[in-house]
Amino acid sequence: MLIAHLVPGYFAASISARSWPSTWGKVRRVALWGVALGATFVPDLDVIYNATFWHFFNHSLLWTHSLFTHMAVGVLWLLVWRIGRWPYAQTLLGLCFCGGISHLALDVISHGTPLFYPLSMRLVGVPSERVLQYGAIGYLTDPIFLLEPLLLGFAAGHWALTRIRSTQARGLMLAGLCGVYVVFSSAYVFTLPVIQRMVDAQSLLP
Numbered sequence: 001m002l003i004a005h006l007v008p009g010y011f012a013a014s015i016s017a018r019s020w021p022s023t024w025g026k027v028r029r030v031a032l033w034g035v036a037l038g039a040t041f042v043p044d045l046d047v048i049y050n051a052t053f054w055h056f057f058n059h060s061l062l063w064t065h066s067l068f069t070h071m072a073v074g075v076l077w078l079l080v081w082r083i084g085r086w087p088y089a090q091t092l093l094g095l096c097f098c099g100g101i102s103h104l105a106l107d108v109i110s111h112g113t114p115l116f117y118p119l120s121m122r123l124v125g126v127p128s129e130r131v132l133q134y135g136a137i138g139y140l141t142d143p144i145f146l147l148e149p150l151l152l153g154f155a156a157g158h159w160a161l162t163r164i165r166s167t168q169a170r171g172l173m174l175a176g177l178c179g180v181y182v183v184f185s186s187a188y189v190f191t192l193p194v195i196q197r198m199v200d201a202q203s204l205l206p
Helices: 003-017 027-039 042-054 067-083 085-111 131-135 134-142 143-163 168-206
Strands: none
Touching: 003 027, 003 085, 003 143, 027 042, 027 168, 042 134, 067 085, 085 143, 131 134, 134 143, 143 168
């Protein structure tokens, strides 16, 4: 999963924002949005670091994808909620937890992840052989990739429904999003066999 990791963070912040007190100013609200979106990418910071400085696209830390790490954040969130104080801290922790857990869930769906590290190194999920064999390239050339634009489309559609006041403009944007997804998906499925053969051939080169 690539940028679609942001989608659950977007929805978490959008839903949570309905209960944010009016006394929380712009800076606090922006910070909450930053946490909600940022938490969805925190587990992959090692990949970004490795790709930037070491020129390989893979993980070097497994704790970031361990269920135990994110459950610890969830327990802390519940404790603060149970105490009944510090509502802003409650919201921050809740958004952090949602972002981290959603990241793991999408990874399980798309390519598998070591959920129970350090107790087990086994990948939890049902990734295709192609994804296991080729990694990021395998993901981009596997039908599971279509989940990526679908999730992004849902987020864009929600934004249109909640932010655009004109009924006509909302309808046009939603129709456009559906059209773009259908065209993109059709083109992707049509060209996928060719792309896969090219990747397979490249992998056989010495």
